Amino acid sequence: MVKWSLLAAACVHAAAMSSCGVARAGTPAEDYAACDADRSGALNPAEFRCFIGRAAQAGRARAVMVRDNNAYDRAFTRLDRDRNGQLSRPELQIG
DSSP, X not given: OXXXXXXXXXXXXXXXXXXXXTTSOOOHHHHHHHHOTTOSSSBOHHHHHHXXXXXXXXXXXXXXXXXXXXXXXXXXXXXXXXXXXXXXXXXXTOO
């Protein structure tokens, strides 16, 4: 029973990750563009989750730490310097 629950959870997680493009991580700039679903030029909290997922998959240490500690909200708040609820490329230090 437990094995099936874990398998089901893994499948749900995999489906969620591929829906935001986590299936293939690229450069930070490519990940940013891929996760900016509404094409606003900035990432909202849901899009930031996608960005962190891609970065973690690529093995970027800070992203792995955010993902593994489920610290998406805390990381988003710290990075959102202008407090507008969106993360711009400069806030994420992406050229």
